[in-house]
Amino acid sequence: xxxxxxxxxxxxxxxxxxxxxxxxxxxxxxxxxxxxxxxxxxxxxxxxxxxxxxxxxxxxxxxxxxxxxxxxxxxxxxxxxxxxxxxxxxxxxxxxxxxxxxxxxxxxxxxxxxxxxxxxxxxxxxxxxxxxxxxxxxxxxxxxxxxxxxxxxxxxxxxxxxxxxxxxxxxxxxxxxxxxxxxxxxxxxxxxxxxxxxxxxxxxxxxxxxxxxxxxxxxxxxxxxxxxxxxxxxxxxxxxxxxxxxxxxxxxxxxxxxxxxxxxxxxxxxxxxxxxxxxxxx
Ligand code: NDP
Numbered sequence: 394x395x396x397x398x399x400x401x402x403x404x405x406x407x408x409x410x411x412x413x414x415x416x417x418x419x420x421x422x423x424x425x426x427x428x429x430x431x432x433x434x435x436x437x438x439x440x441x442x443x444x445x446x447x448x449x450x451x452x453x454x455x456x457x458x459x460x461x462x463x464x465x466x467x468x469x470x471x472x473x474x475x476x477x478x479x480x481x482x483x484x485x486x487x488x489x490x491x492x493x494x495x496x497x498x499x500x501x502x503x504x505x506x507x508x509x510x511x512x513x514x515x516x517x518x519x520x521x522x523x524x525x526x527x528x529x530x531x532x533x534x535x536x537x538x539x540x541x542x543x544x545x546x547x548x549x550x551x552x553x554x555x556x557x558x559x560x561x562x563x564x565x566x567x568x569x570x571x572x573x574x575x576x577x578x579x580x581x582x583x584x585x586x587x588x589x590x591x592x593x594x595x596x597x598x599x600x601x602x603x604x605x606x607x608x609x610x611x612x613x614x615x616x617x618x619x620x621x622x623x624x625x626x627x628x629x630x631x632x633x634x635x636x637x638x639x640x641x642x643x644x645x646x647x648x649x650x651x652x653x654x655x656x657x658x659x660x661x662x663x664x665x666x667x668x669x670x671x672x673x674x675x
Contacts, residue, residue: 394645394646394648394649394650394651395545395649395650395651396650396651396652396653397541397544397545397618397620397650397651397652397653397657398656398657399537399541399652399653399656399657399658399659399660399661400656400660402540402541402544402660402661402664403537403660403661403663403664404660404664406540406661406664406665406667406668407448407451407452407664407667409668410452410664410667410668410671411451411452411453413671414452414453414454414671414674415453417671417674417675418453423482424453424454424455425454425455425484425485425670425671425673425674426454426455426456426457426482426483426484426485426674427445427449427454427455427456427457427483427484427485427487427511427667427670428456428457428458428459428477428483428485428486428487429442429445429446429456429457429458429459429487429488429489430459430461430470430473430474430477430486430487430488430489431458431459431460431461431489432461432462432463432465432470432488432489432492432493432496433461433462433463433465433492433493434463435491438489438490438491441489442458442489444663445487445663445666446458448663448664448667449667449670452667454667454670455482457483459473461473463493464493465493465496466495466496467495467496467497467500467501470488470492470496470501471500471501471504474486474488474501474504474505475504477509478504478505478506478509483509484509484670484673484674485509485511485666485669485670485673485674486505486506486509486510486511487511487512487666488501488502488505488512502514502515502516503515503516507530508528508530508673509673510530511530511533511666511669511670511673512530512532512533512666512669513529513530513531513532513533513536513566513669514532514561514562515530518530518531519561519566522566522569522570523569525573530669530672530673531566531570531665531669532562532563532566533661533662533663533665533666533669534562534563534567534601534622534658534661534662534665535562535563535566535567535570536570536661536665536668536669537658537661537662537664537665538563538567538570538599538620538622538658538661539567539570539571539574540661540665541620541652541657541658541661542571542597542618542620545618545649545650546596546597546618549571549574549575549576549597550574550575550576551575551576551577552576552577552596552597553576553577553579553594553595553596553597554568554571554576554577554578554579554595554596554597554598554599555578555579555581555591555592555594555595555597555598555599556568556571556578556579556580556581556599556601557581557582557588557592557598557599557600557601557602557607557608557638558581558582558599558600558601558602558603558622559580559581559582560601563601563622564580564582564601565580567599567601568580571597576597579591579594579595588612589609589611589612592608592612592613593611593612593613593614594614595613595614595617596614596617596618597617597618597619597620598612598613598614598617598618598619598620599619599620599622600619600620600621600622600623600637600638600639601622601623601638602622602623602638603623603625603638604623604625604638605623605625605627605636605637605638606636606637606638606639606640606641607623607638607639607640608621608638608639608640608644609640609643609644610640610643610644610647612644613644613647613648614647615647616648616649617647617648617649618648618649618650618651619639619644619648619650619651619652620651620652620657620658621637621638621639621641621651621652621653621654621657621658622637622638622658623636623637623638623639623654624637624654624655624659625637625638635654635655636654637652637653637654637657639651639654641653641654
């Protein structure tokens with residue numbers, strides 16, 4: 394079994410991004426900028442935002458963090474986005490989700506200029522991805538999954554990929570990326586009948602569910618590549634630990650390659666965010 398090292402691949406991408414940023418600075422005389430907007434004090438969001446900011450600065454971007462109180466109204470947030478949309482020094486805008494309940498997330502995502510939507514959540518980018526339009530900003534987690542899969546299967550033509558999960562941020566965009574690579578794609582979800590059996594037909598099995606260790610050994614075809622997107626906090630031996638959606642210890646000896654949690658898909662998400670930001674600045 395090969396462990397698919399997301400930290401290593403992410404570091405490679407970040408090196409390329411860093412070189413690309415310096416190239417942009419030489420060409421334009423200005424540093425590409427990423428602005429992250431955080432509304433409220435959600436502890437998990439604060440950690441994510443700090444990581445993104447840190448990595449962005451390491452890669453040479455002009456990082457900016459706008460913190461707004463949890464009582465911010467939708468119209469005030471939209472006004473901030475409007476300003477960022479027209480600010481030429483800002484190439485990428487990321488609004489950290491979830492937003493407080495008085496704010497409609499779709500309205501906010503839809504207000505970001507599509508070419509600055511480095512998360513790839515705007516419906517224009519969703520449509521472009523569906524159409525195979527190269528201008529699409531592709532959501533970072535599925536893009537990271539694709540890069541990891543390609544480290545072990547460079548030619549995906551004809552492979553049967555089964556995705557568990559149909560969210561707009563992971564399952565659906567990943568299905569489009571794999572389809573573009575000529576995989577045969579099956580998307581499954583909570584209403585799928587006989588899920589273990591469907592999964593057992595996969596050459597590539599991707600779990601993006603949010604259910605700790607859902608995928609068991611008999612769900613996996615011997616030799617399959619397994620990508621675990623899940624990040625679940627569970628209590629174990631009196632401690633909080635992170636586990637994925639795959640029962641790693643049971644599956645590792647059946648799969649030919651598998652991503653660990655943590656250290657698999659997670660680091661790729663930020664790396665792809667920064668490669669999207671570089672692309673946006675170009
Ligand atoms: P969502 O909750 O939006 O979607 C979960 C999907 O899983 C839904 O399609 C749901 O089906 C399906 N599902 C839920 N329970 C089952 C089940 N028992 N059997 C089959 N399908 C099921 O989650 P996300 O896509 O946002 O995230 C998925 C996981 O990935 C989470 O653990 C999240 O923390 C993690 N994540 C990790 C990231 C990273 O950087 N590594 C980034 C983003 C997410 P239905 O549609 O029918 O309800």
